[in-house]
Amino acid sequence: MITTLNAIFGKHQHQAGSLLPILHDIQHELGYVPDEAVPLIAKELNLSRAEVHGVITYYHHFRQTPPPRHVVHVCCAEACQANGSEALAEHAAARLQHGDISMEPVYCLGLCSIGPAIQIDETTLHARVTPEKFDSLVAALGERS
Numbered sequence: 001m002i003t004t005l006n007a008i009f010g011k012h013q014h015q016a017g018s019l020l021p022i023l024h025d026i027q028h029e030l031g032y033v034p035d036e037a038v039p040l041i042a043k044e045l046n047l048s049r050a051e052v053h054g055v056i057t058y059y060h061h062f063r064q065t066p067p068p069r070h071v072v073h074v075c076c077a078e079a080c081q082a083n084g085s086e087a088l089a090e091h092a093a094a095r096l097q098h099g100d101i102s103m104e105p106v107y108c109l110g111l112c113s114i115g116p117a118i119q120i121d122e123t124t125l126h127a128r129v130t131p132e133k134f135d136s137l138v139a140a141l142g143e144r145s
Contacts, residue, residue: 001030002040004026008022009044018045019052019055020055022041022045023041027062031067032066033062033063034064035064068100068101068102069100069101070101070141071102071103071104071122072092072101072102072103072118072119072120073104073105073109074106075105075107075111075117076089076105077106077107077108077109079108079113079115080111080115083128088116088118088131088134089103091131092134095138096138101138114128115127116128118134118137
């Protein structure tokens with residue numbers, strides 16, 4: 001981890017306001033921002049650990065624990081709600097209670113006219129997702145892993 005952090009610090013050493021870019025790079029490289037990185041980041045940027053921790057916890061994007069193997073984002077914006085995303089989110093939460101796939105709500109995936117929509121692993125979008133289609137997509141994730 002130290003080697004990774006030092007490379008990231010070096011990349012941003014002449015950049016003003018580099019805390020957010022550093023946090024994004026750490027999460028991109030490690031999958032999350034480990035607690036043990038906080039004092040190192042604080043020292044590097046001449047900030048308090050509380051300031052760094054405050055930024056990490058303020059932005060929902062940053063993880064403080066290793067991510068699950070797969071993340072399913074369920075759109076909960078108004079257009080998808082009108083097409084049943086609340087029921088789909090409840091179904092997803094119940095279906096994914098155990099295992100290495102998590103469900104996270106998001107507020108717009110840009111598929112408003114063909115919702116409810118989900119995104120798997122920040123790469124694959126699916127529209128008009130029913131509970132049955134959701135179950136099929138999750139089953140396929142298990143087969144790929």
